[in-house]
Amino acid sequence: MDDQLLLALVVGGATLLVTLILGFALVGGDSNTASTKRRLAEVGSGHGPVGPKPTQRNTARRQDDASGIKIVDTLVRKLVPKPAELRSRLEKTGRKITIGEYSLMCLVVVAFAWVVMRFTFGFGWMLTISVGLVAGLWLPHWTVGFMGKWRVNKFMKHFPEAIELLVRGLRAGLPISEAIVTIGKDAPEPIATEFRGVADAIRIGKGVEEGLWDVAKRIDPPDFKFLIIAISIQRETGGNLAETLAGLANTLRKRRQIKLKIKAMSSEARASAWIIGSLPFIMFFLLWLANDEYISMLIDDPRGIYMIGAGLFMIGTGVAVMFKMVRFEI
Incomplete structure (x- = not known):
């Protein structure tokens, strides 16, 4: 050889x-265990929203996933193995990045890495192609994952304060829908953006749990799903929702303190x-x-x-x- x-x-x-x-x-x-995911899915399946009709969903996705370049869009539809999973990762970033745009970014990274390795360092064809493919597949994937993780961490950092704001609204006599509107106005980003989306969903006729489950698709940690489950259980069994959410906020704050202590150690x-x-x-x-x-x-x-x-x-x-x-x- x-x-x-x-x-x-x-x-x-x-x-x-x-x-x-x-x-x-x-x-x-x-970082969640499989059993935790399974339990949350089982509990959430009974309270989750009823999805839209498949025809409406597919039409919207075809429009959202278009990059504007016909060849790239055609290749994306034929070559992307799990478009739903990739779409979910892109939504977690909080930016309107379509699958077509993401694929175009991968191609640009492949071309740039190949040009640098080939003409700057003078490596052979096999090596430059291998490095270009690795860079084009891994670097955008890592970047999207980092952006999504950073946004989720920023959300969870102020999430206990947002729950306490919700508790204060409930104790003041506001319905939960109006308390959610208050969070959308006063909470820091990205909590305000997500709860404004929930408020908009309520205005068009969706339930509170349905709007929150839509947010849960972009906010993975079980801490957020605990809020939805607490609201769902309270609606079915009754009780003091303000006290329940206050206890949840206190628990989430203590969990975060433990995580920070472990991170420091x-x-x-x-x-x-x-x-x-x-x-x-x-x-x-x-x-x-x-x-x-x-x-x-x-x-x-x-x-x-x-x-x-x-x-x-x-x-x-x-x-x-x-x-x-x-x-x-x-």
């Missing part, structure tokens, strides 16, 4: 593997993971700037390529394990 082809396959494969490992470690999945391990994972790349870059001929020997020799691939694999595995060790479910 040609040395250049072998080099491209080894480096491309190692880069893909390390990228996937680091992406899983840093981005990860939802595990900060040393996370910092070690960042330092250990980034130090080899920093040293490689500094040595390349100081003496590129010295580094080129490692790249030109096939044995050096094997060593780079093994090093990347071990670094990625170690960083992934360290990040998983400092993740706790509360």
